[in-house]
Amino acid sequence: MEYIVLDTNIFIKENFLEGKRIRQLLKFSEEEKIKIVMTKITIGEVKSRFKKFSGKAVQDLNEFKNQFESRVLRNNSAGKKIFERIVNENIEKEFNDEFDAILLKSKVLVIDYRELNIETVFEKYFKNEFPFNGGDKKNEFPDAFALDLIEKWCIEKKLKCTVFSSDKDFLNFESEHFEITKDYENYLDEKLKYYLTEEHRISVLNKLFEQNSNKIDDEIENWYRSKLDDDSLYHMVVWNDIHDIEITEVIVKNKLFQIVSIDKESIEIEIEAEVTFKVELVIDDEDFSHYDNEDKVTYYFKTKIEEIERDVTATLSVLAYIIDKDDYEEEFEIIEINRDEKLRIEERYDDYR
Numbered sequence: 065m066e067y068i069v070l071d072t073n074i075f076i077k078e079n080f081l082e083g084k085r086i087r088q089l090l091k092f093s094e095e096e097k098i099k100i101v102m103t104k105i106t107i108g109e110v111k112s113r114f115k116k117f118s119g120k121a122v123q124d125l126n127e128f129k130n131q132f133e134s135r136v137l138r139n140n141s142a143g144k145k146i147f148e149r150i151v152n153e154n155i156e157k158e159f160n161d162e163f164d165a166i167l168l169k170s171k172v173l174v175i176d177y178r179e180l181n182i183e184t185v186f187e188k189y190f191k192n193e194f195p196f197n198g199g200d201k202k203n204e205f206p207d208a209f210a211l212d213l214i215e216k217w218c219i220e221k222k223l224k225c226t227v228f229s230s231d232k233d234f235l236n237f238e239s240e241h242f243e244i245t246k247d248y249e250n251y252l253d254e255k256l257k258y259y260l261t262e263e264h265r266i267s268v269l270n271k272l273f274e275q276n277s278n279k280i281d282d283e284i285e286n287w288y289r290s291k292l293d294d295d296s297l298y299h300m301v302v303w304n305d306i307h308d309i310e311i312t313e314v315i316v317k318n319k320l321f322q323i324v325s326i327d328k329e330s331i332e333i334e335i336e337a338e339v340t341f342k343v344e345l346v347i348d349d350e351d352f353s354h355y356d357n358e359d360k361v362t363y364y365f366k367t368k369i370e371e372i373e374r375d376v377t378a379t380l381s382v383l384a385y386i387i388d389k390d391d392y393e394e395e396f397e398i399i400e401i402n403r404d405e406k407l408r409i410e411e412r413y414d415d416y417r
Contacts, residue, residue, distance in 0.1 A: 071229030308346035
């Protein structure tokens, strides 16, 4: 049995209990394919973070509902639901109840406070040792206590576990009793591939991935072409008026996938693809312009072409319907591209989606 520890930031990254990966890990624990271990400190911190984030979300939603322009949505049946009253306490209670229930169902092993060695933690605090050797020391107490609990538990049980966290205090902690990594996605991907191999479904998935390659490329290209034809995208790049947009190139390269979740009839994968796009903007040319002091207006007499080129990463959520090696659907179902987020283009050559 493999023992894995989940830190608070993994739940935050997965949007708490919504994420497919966190659900799959909990399902594996329920099926006793792995054993998830969590400290009581982490469980309390997850609830606390959810309370903070949901409170801010309700506040932002209320501000949106109070805007005069937002009232137009009351004319739509789906829009009316936005204006229904949401009570913070009800959201918090519902999440806490669901969280407790799923931890119980998933047979999560909880390390209690009574295992805590307070003396060891405070010795590190007063000696200014890790994780208290930088920043605001008092804010590091939850991490220090959690790490101490995990290490003591591993020693007592004579087990070595894997701790998944993206917190720098966790990642910088050194222990011979557990390994700390942020790469839970790869861990889950390898686990899922192992079980799909046993079920003889992984070979079908790999075949379908190659078979659907052109369809995926076309979907990605169409997504970018539809998004790039929008003047408002380029306001951080060019300051002059845009008269025309020509999308000259969208090239999709180097696609890879990770398995996110599985059930008896389908496999959900996440595809990442490198994409290069080029756009030509027809804008006013400042070299051929005149500022009229009387009218206080700049007149432009010619235009020029400004080329925008970016290398980005596209992310797709995709379903493959595979029951076994003889019963499957030939085409992938593309659920969403780039999480339906708005495309952003800025001056830096980073991955803007």
